[in-house]
Amino acid sequence: MKVSVWKGGxxxxxxxxDVPRHPSQTVLDVVTYIQxxxxxxxxxxxxxxxxxxxxxxxTVNGVPRxxxxxxxxxxxxxxxxxxxxxxxxxxxxxxxxxxxxxxxKWARANGQFKGNRTRHxxxxxxxxxxxxxxxADAGIECIGCAVCYSACDVVSWNPDYxxxxxxxxxxxxxxxxxxxxxxxxxxxVAGDAGCxxxxxxxxxxxxxxxxLSPTASIxxxxxxxxxxxxxxxx
Amino acid sequence: xxxGSSYWVAIVHRVxxxxxxxxxxxxxxxxxxxxxxxxxxxxxxxxAVRVAEWxxxxxxxxxxxGGLRVLALEFLxxxxxxxxxxxxxxAVTLAVGLALxxxx
Amino acid sequence: xxxxxxxxxxxxxxxxxxxxxxxxxxxxxTIIYAVQGGLTAAEILGRTxxxxxWLAFYTLFVAAVSVHAPIGLRAIxxxxxxWRGASRDVVLALLAAALAWMGMRAALAVFM
Numbered sequence: 461m462k463v464s465v466w467k468g469g470x471x472x473x474x475x476x477x478d479v480p481r482h483p484s485q486t487v488l489d490v491v492t493y494i495q496x497x498x499x500x501x502x503x504x505x506x507x508x509x510x511x512x513x514x515x516x517x518x519t520v521n522g523v524p525r526x527x528x529x530x531x532x533x534x535x536x537x538x539x540x541x542x543x544x545x546x547x548x549x550x551x552x553x554x555x556x557x558x559x560x561x562x563x564x565k566w567a568r569a570n571g572q573f574k575g576n577r578t579r580h581x582x583x584x585x586x587x588x589x590x591x592x593x594x595x596a597d598a599g600i601e602c603i604g605c606a607v608c609y610s611a612c613d614v615v616s617w618n619p620d621y622x623x624x625x626x627x628x629x630x631x632x633x634x635x636x637x638x639x640x641x642x643x644x645x646x647x648x649v650a651g652d653a654g655c656x657x658x659x660x661x662x663x664x665x666x667x668x669x670x671x672l673s674p675t676a677s678i679x680x681x682x683x684x685x686x687x688x689x690x691x692x693x694x
Numbered sequence: 695x696x697x698g699s700s701y702w703v704a705i706v707h708r709v710x711x712x713x714x715x716x717x718x719x720x721x722x723x724x725x726x727x728x729x730x731x732x733x734x735x736x737x738x739x740x741x742a743v744r745v746a747e748w749x750x751x752x753x754x755x756x757x758x759x760g761g762l763r764v765l766a767l768e769f770l771x772x773x774x775x776x777x778x779x780x781x782x783x784x785a786v787t788l789a790v791g792l793a794l795x796x797x798x
Numbered sequence: 799x800x801x802x803x804x805x806x807x808x809x810x811x812x813x814x815x816x817x818x819x820x821x822x823x824x825x826x827x828t829i830i831y832a833v834q835g836g837l838t839a840a841e842i843l844g845r846t847x848x849x850x851x852w853l854a855f856y857t858l859f860v861a862a863v864s865v866h867a868p869i870g871l872r873a874i875x876x877x878x879x880x881w882r883g884a885s886r887d888v889v890l891a892l893l894a895a896a897l898a899w900m901g902m903r904a905a906l907a908v909f910m
Binding site: 708711712714715718719721722723724725726727732751754755758761762764765768792 | 812815816818819822826830840863867870871874896897900901903904905906907908
Binding site for chain 2: 522523613659660661662663666675679682683
């Protein structure tokens, strides 16, 4: 089959390779074959290759996905596949993007847990089926693969927008009763750069390989910010 | 880049909003010439204007339904997929219904 | 624009949307009913002249639209026109005032 792969930097282009097609072949298999036998200069990322780490995320036929979990049979059109780097992130080279901005926004959204107990305090008893915990659990499986960030239109249109992953993480912490930084976090996620710019396109929810729904988390943040504002806390 | 149904509902919502925002000043201006209203109404019976009116009503219906969808997603505890589909359906039926009603 | 003000804009947008949802249903129902068998100035004005109920309704409608449309355009200006900063918000505030003024002129024109 004919595989077009992005080569070079932002000013680069798609280069075509002839790759033998096998049954049960993933897009990552294809990229690996190209790098090992056809073009050793091809730069790409992967690690676990079994759908757990999210490192192999790329744009396949225009859609951001985990290449190790994408079967060629599922995406090849007329025996053709197009592979490019993830959108919305600066390109380092070929299929490798600079993920720093993605994680910087995570930090700006206060995506870190801040506890308020010490080793001398008793631990917090968290009921697994409390309403808050159920909502937090619905979003905590995120592994930071940036597929949602890559799929989000608002991220493309507004470079300040924190993005679905950072906001989803902030939500899971807002719902974590052990966390002590709720107000600070709500201030960080409100406004034009935050949850209020989500227009519910739901591309993030469509594409998340872990079937999370950042749209739901962001809607939760909108409600939580509203409640805090009404209570005079913000 | 293939996009889901929620994306298209959102784009229609946005474009219809722009259309309405452009139409409103004209609408307000036309109404404030109430003294010459019959003459204006006669002008509106032209086919091109009829088509534009139908378009505006469809835009209003689409914007309204899309807006209900946003409010539902942001404030109601429903399952997302249901809401997206429900609203897409509502948008289509509302738009069609109103368009037909006006055609009478 | 502080995040607090941006949050208040979002609230105003959703609140005006809820008001408009009701106003639009009433308005469309009225129009569909009124349009049966042709529309004349006399029919419209016969309904609205001296009618405080309709004036109150249209005043509320105009107020809600003057809030809702500019805030909606604000996101579009930022995302599709890449227009940022104070100049954008000043223009939108002027637009809100213009819509309110034109809308009230129209409401009063059919009332008086």
